[in-house]
Amino acid sequence: MDRYEGFHEFVRARQQSLMRTAYLLTGNAHLAEDLLQMVLIRVAAHWAKLARNGNPEAYARRALVNQTISWRRRKQVELPGAELPEQAATGQLHDEATVRRLALQHALARLTPKQRAVIVLRFYEDRSEQETAELMGVSVGTVKSQTNYALAKLRALAPEEVYR
Template identity: 55%
Template sequence: MDDEASFREFVSARIGRLSRVAYLLTGEHHAAEDLVQVTLIKVARHWRRVVQGGTPDAYVRRALYHEHVSSWRSRRGREVLAADPPERDIGRDESADTVRRIVLRNALARLAPGHRAVIVLRYFEDLSEAETADTLGCSVGSVKSQTHHALARLRVVAPELVELIEDSEVPA
């Protein structure tokens, strides 16, 4: 199989997961689409080397998070966030899971990008502290402290999620 076909097959199999992770990182659909697109363009340029390395999933995951960090570092101080638009279906009966997802999305959006990345990697991607550190290019100690600070911030911005946060801190 040639490189282009191999890359297309890889993207087809993983685009949904990459898009969900990008959305959790950015908090916006358009920004998530842009993040995935820019990341995949950069990965495509080096696809042969990525495949030869034997871990394309890890490489693409790392590239996605590094691109996210690069994008918010370059925008720091220039971007002004607006309040969330009002809910469209005001009279709709929301289930508990839907409400929890909305609260979680809003809470993640209120975290600093680095804290959001640690939370997404540890609890959505279910990576170990070592894998998270490797992906973010930092020490395991940094992952531990960033996770601690991010969970503390979540307790403040979304007290209704405290039981989820406490469940995640139970030692294994």
């Protein structure tokens, strides 16, 4: 029996979803690719056990969150900063949706890794507080408090947006 039986199918089926999560956690496509590659290596290393009696997707998502936090904590990788790009030299104005998206990206980049993870898991992936807590390896109370702090910070950084 192949040790990696089913792994390739898992990657093909879940890669796009995991990549979106990685991108939202890092805010950078290249870092997201690196992050996902590192996580998939870990998933492959534990594949036999995960396939037999685990939830490989939950393991992968938790590993994405943990690795992002680890990168920030150790300063190994500089996640995208809080600087908004300058307006094009041509003087071309951006449409309102683009400006709002850039403001939100700017605000998200200023959150702590845990706060950003909570926002991504709770509001983008529409996970419950319990699921988010399990994926992050923290208590439900921590999820609630981090969500509260993150939303307060987003409101302060981008007051023109409505974060409720």
